[in-house]
Amino acid sequence: MSAIDTAPAPVLRSFLRLVGWSGLGLIAVAVTLSDFLAPAPAGASGLGPLLAAPSTLHPFGTDLLGRDVLSETLHGLSVTVGRALLASAVAIAVGGLFGAVAARLPRAAGATLRAAMGVFAAIPALLLALLAIGLTARLYAPLAAGLAAAPLAFVRTHDRVAAQRRSAHAEYARAMGIAAATLLRRDLIYEFRDTFATVAARALAAVTIILSTVSFLGFGATPPARDLGLMIAAAKTSYLYAWWAAAFPALALVVLILCARLAAGLEEGERP
Amino acid sequence: MSDVRRILEIAELTVAKPGGGAPELDRFSLTLDAGESVVVLGETGSGKEALVRVLGGFADRTDQIAGTIRFGDGEARPAAKRPRAPIRIAYLPKPSPRSFVPHVGVLGQLTRVVARKLGSPLASAGEELRLALERLEGAPAPALLNVKPRLLDPVCMAWGLLACACAQTPDLVLADHALADLGPKAVRTLLAVLAAEQKRLGFALLYATGGLQPAARLGGRVVVIRRGRIVEEGDAARLASGHAHGYTQTLYKAIPRLSLAESKGRAAARGQPLLQVFGLDLVATGRREGITFELRRGASLALVGEEGSGRRELVRAVLGLARAPAGRVVFDAVDLNILSQAMASRLRRRVAFITGADDALDPRMTLWDTVDEPLRAHLKLPRDLVAGYREAALKRVGLASHDGRRTVASLGAFDKRRLQVARAIVAAPLLAVVDEPLRGLDAFAQTIMREVLTDFRAQQDSAFLVVTSDFTVAQALADEAMVFKDKKLVERGLIVDILRSPKDPHTSGLIEAVTLPGLSQNPPPV
Amino acid sequence: MLEFAARQAGRFALGLVGAAVLATAISTIASPRAPGLAPFLEAAARRLWAFVHLDFGRSAISGLTAVDVLGLRLPATLELVLAGGAVALIVGTPLGLLLAAGPVRRAAAPLMQIVTAAPVFCAGLALAYGAAHLLHWPLEVNTAVATAAPIFSRDMPALKLAALPVLTVGFAGAAAVQLALRRVTAEAAGEAFRSGLKRLGLSALEIEWVYAVPQVIAGLLASAGEIMLALLSAAVVAEWVFHRSGAADLFVKSVALQDWNMTALILFIFAGLAFAADFLGRVGAYALANEGKS
Incomplete structure (x- = not known):
């Protein structure tokens, strides 16, 4: 067999996308209804014995302060999702849109921007996010995570659109007097209208990882608003003998990222 | 013929795709002797592809094959068993950069092929290939082939492939549309060399093609095939003479011929100047002997020359896409080079392109959006009016039955080509630039494309600037011509005058390249 | 080749200059100056000048020069x-090649999505849990003082301590390696030259070995x-999770303080480091897959 086809069968592909989007839908429902679904309000401590194993009363057990892990996980999930949505909006706007526009700027300006973004893209996004938070305040963690994820998106979109701009059909269009603004609008449409859901889901997965890691390192959410990363960080001291306090938030986090990735249609990013 | 070695005997060969439908090739039988040549002539999808596939030993796994093949002195074996040929078969494909590894020189890859086929070490295979190239009259030096495929010009690549086939000292050469995309003059030279090599090496030649030029030039037998069946088989000269099957006759009638009769000419030739070019230089020579010409409204001019002769550079300079080293271009009474971007693009709205390059259309756009583009970009028209123009244009090029929401990427080369014409029709341009419009199409599509273009020219009063290497195309679409060689203008004048008495030997070469032996005496089509 | 290497070297140098400018901008924040943009730019210029002369200032925490502190932590x-990286x-x-070309390739993409959905810190914690409960290894997850057990040693307890962070970083890197491999294999598989050369008469094995394999390796290098x-960001997380006192851990603390x-x-x-890896990889890829004259 000479040709290797690595893509999954189309049926499987669309099925997995469907799974991803339904998962995200369920998560959205759980997040909006978290106040009703959770047995206890956010941060309510002393609800049971400290570090109680999962039982019928506390299905996910309790943590160091006697908080119900199920309720906390739901509340944490809603905090994480809200912040991740904000961050991915920033990442798409700064990275994607700006990248597409920069590719159509006059050559010198575009190249300078591309080079500057290239420098940022060579620094791990996690460090960039940490730095941005350190320079401002923890409050801006979602913005920082979005900005940190932006350079890579910028570089990718820029290079793709720049290739379009250099393409033969774009040259013919210019030769026939089609305005540059029309061509830019067309590139934006084809880059984003048809693929917006995919781009958004992929960005969601990327920023969720950054945000939760940042929180885990203590730079993200501040109590009482605890997100999943912070919950896992807090449970770290006891998780070797009381696994539930860390395992369930981690599971929620993994499911969120997995659903976002499946919804993005198994796209794992192209070559930079 | 008993003393001649039989090379190939195909009996009742049937090739079908799974899932029913008509077979691609239906009970096809053919014999071929050493030194003999057969041209298999048919349109795309006529079954010649399946024939080459089976003979070359690279049939698809899903192909359902019946019938027998006998190679050389061997036994007749079922074709489905993929018998290993006891004779040497050389494959001569169409020169395409895509069939080579992009990052390695072409020469090295061809050497490896020769080594593999001859079972010899690379060094001696390289020597064989070099000798074969030197034997071919007019072939480029081996060093010229040692570049990456993308940078190699198709004619050079064709020479390399031909040398590679000859170096294998084959018993049978399978030419698979081998010269389809080249200019007529290159095709003529390469076919002559192929015929000479065949005489020298004595191989049998099976030439699958959609064009009539090989059939007319190679002589020998011609097998006309349609929908998997043989329509007719016979001597090339007889088929051309008109005593042939109806289908064959229509094929031969459609062959473009040069006409020496005075063309009617269009009255518009005395219109206002649309395009004036003063002293344009294509190469920075420093001498002041650039090209000066004028194109009036509704007039037509062909720039004739081979690939790389400077026609395209001239067009690019004329349209302000690239700056020529020297000279001035005035379009519609305005100097393009002094205009601002916005003003220049306003002028360019009156220019339309039709090119033989398949990447001239945005592959992401739909069919309808592509045709609408000139209207939407420049005018504010109600939706139904736009749809009306679009429908009319699509009907005229024969694309009206296609689903308009299909993307351009999903269209074939011929459909893309016609779509370009539809877009040009909608744009109602002052100047239509037509650049090698027939490149890469088979003879049947070429015929229709010619009709579409002449219809376009007849209906609109646009001026035409035609870039081509084929004088028949030039004559069909233009009245005057300028002939280029090596970035220099060698001859200009009315096409009829040039055809009657070419002054430059290069021009006569170009004319001879499209004058097919035994056909040109036929009366010109109406 | 030389021209390509020179161009890449230029890019590398430009990247370093950009990184230096960014670094001076950051460190200027710490230097005393009057408020406003002009004093900031002036201070930044002074910092850049110092930077060029390899004066990176002093650490605000320990008072030692930054280079000295880093010299202790970076190794x-x-x-x-x-x-x-070795892991x-x-x-x-093998994972990438197996998933790209093996019989499981169609299921590979979803599978890898699931495996790599866990953030590195979750994976690290899970590894530690497994090591503690299944292998009964000593752990440094919750020790009070951060230490750094040497990785390249013959001491068994130290190796056990070092194994988990190395594995965490290694698995994160492996995810990136297999992704790159699968991508480049898929690209190489789509090339038309396979059928083109096969028709001309080369065997499939010869095409793969002579042309496709260098292309895949070059793709990985690129x-x-x-x-x-991926390795660097995993190192940040691994040092934090496993309480190793390294430069990445120092970075987190420096930002916090x-x-x-x-x-x-x-x-x-x-x-x-990232630019250097990129530069070396690109030049290596070019040397491997672009030997034809251009």
């Missing part, structure tokens, strides 16, 4: 990244920068 991180190649290469990024000179230097070093 541990480099060891971690190096060992992690990444050992695990990621992704070296990306793989380095607003020690900007230190932050700037570490950022510069990390960016430099």
Whole structure:
């Protein structure tokens, strides 16, 4: 067999996308209804014995302060999702849109921007996010995570659109007097209208990882608003003998990222 | 013929795709002797592809094959068993950069092929290939082939492939549309060399093609095939003479011929100047002997020359896409080079392109959006009016039955080509630039494309600037011509005058390249 | 070849200059100056000048020069990244090839999505849990003082301590390696030259071996920068989770304590590492898959 086809069968592909989007839908429902679904309000401590194993009363057990892990996980999930949505909006706007526009700027300006973004893209996004938070305040963690994820998106979109701009059909269009603004609008449409859901889901997965890691390192959410990363960080001291306090938030986090990735249609990013 | 070695005997060969439908090739039988040549002539999808596939030993796994093949002195074996040929078969494909590894020189890859086929070490295979190239009259030096495929010009690549086939000292050469995309003059030279090599090496030649030029030039037998069946088989000269099957006759009638009769000419030739070019230089020579010409409204001019002769550079300079080293271009009474971007693009709205390059259309756009583009970009028209123009244009090029929401990427080369014409029709341009419009199409599509273009020219009063290497195309679409060689203008004048008495030997070469032996005496089509 | 290498070297140098400018901008925050843009630019210029002369300022926490502090911490991180990179190649290469070309390739993409959905810190914690409960290894997850057990030693307890962070970094790197491999294999598989050369008469094995394999290796090399990024960010998390005192851990603490000179230097070093990996990878890829004259 000479040709290797690595893509999954189309049926499987669309099925997995469907799974991803339904998962995200369920998560959205759980997040909006978290106040009703959770047995206890956010941060309510002393609800049971400290570090109680999962039982019928506390299905996910309790943590160091006697908080119900199920309720906390739901509340944490809603905090994480809200912040991740904000961050991915920033990442798409700064990275994607700006990248597409920069590719159509006059050559010198575009190249300078591309080079500057290239420098940022060579620094791990996690460090960039940490730095941005350190320079401002923890409050801006979602913005920082979005900005940190932006350079890579910028570089990718820029290079793709720049290739379009250099393409033969774009040259013919210019030769026939089609305005540059029309061509830019067309590139934006084809880059984003048809693929917006995919781009958004992929960005969601990327920023969720950054945000939760940042929180885990203590730079993200501040109590009482605890997100999943912070919950896992807090449970770290006891998780070797009381696994539930860390395992369930981690599971929620993994499911969120997995659903976002499946919804993005198994796209794992192209070559930079 | 008993003393001649039989090379190939195909009996009742049937090739079908799974899932029913008509077979691609239906009970096809053919014999071929050493030194003999057969041209298999048919349109795309006529079954010649399946024939080459089976003979070359690279049939698809899903192909359902019946019938027998006998190679050389061997036994007749079922074709489905993929018998290993006891004779040497050389494959001569169409020169395409895509069939080579992009990052390695072409020469090295061809050497490896020769080594593999001859079972010899690379060094001696390289020597064989070099000798074969030197034997071919007019072939480029081996060093010229040692570049990456993308940078190699198709004619050079064709020479390399031909040398590679000859170096294998084959018993049978399978030419698979081998010269389809080249200019007529290159095709003529390469076919002559192929015929000479065949005489020298004595191989049998099976030439699958959609064009009539090989059939007319190679002589020998011609097998006309349609929908998997043989329509007719016979001597090339007889088929051309008109005593042939109806289908064959229509094929031969459609062959473009040069006409020496005075063309009617269009009255518009005395219109206002649309395009004036003063002293344009294509190469920075420093001498002041650039090209000066004028194109009036509704007039037509062909720039004739081979690939790389400077026609395209001239067009690019004329349209302000690239700056020529020297000279001035005035379009519609305005100097393009002094205009601002916005003003220049306003002028360019009156220019339309039709090119033989398949990447001239945005592959992401739909069919309808592509045709609408000139209207939407420049005018504010109600939706139904736009749809009306679009429908009319699509009907005229024969694309009206296609689903308009299909993307351009999903269209074939011929459909893309016609779509370009539809877009040009909608744009109602002052100047239509037509650049090698027939490149890469088979003879049947070429015929229709010619009709579409002449219809376009007849209906609109646009001026035409035609870039081509084929004088028949030039004559069909233009009245005057300028002939280029090596970035220099060698001859200009009315096409009829040039055809009657070419002054430059290069021009006569170009004319001879499209004058097919035994056909040109036929009366010109109406 | 030389021209390509020179161009890449230019890019590399430009990247370093960019990283240096970024680093000086960060460290300028720490330097005393009057408010406003002009004093900031002036201070930044002074910092850049010092930077060029390899004066990276002093750490605000320890009072030592930033270079000295980093000299103590960086070797541990480099060891971690190096060992992690080795694990990444050992695990990621066969995995990538198997998933790209093996019989399971159609299921590979969803499978890898599931496996790599866990953030590195979750994976690290899970590894630690497994090691503690299944293998009964000593752990440094919750010790009070951060230490750095040497990775390249013959001491068994130290090796056990070092194994988990190395594995964490290695697995994160392996995910990047297999992704790059699968991508480049898919690209190489789509090439028309396979059928083109096969028709001309080359055998499938010959095409794969002579042309496709160098292309795949070159593709992997060209992704070296990306793989380095994955390793570095995994190192940050691994050092934090496993309480190793390395440069990455120092970075987190410096940001938290607003020690900007230190932050700037570490950022510069990390960016430099990524740029260097990218440069070497690209030149290697070119040498491997672009030997034809252009």
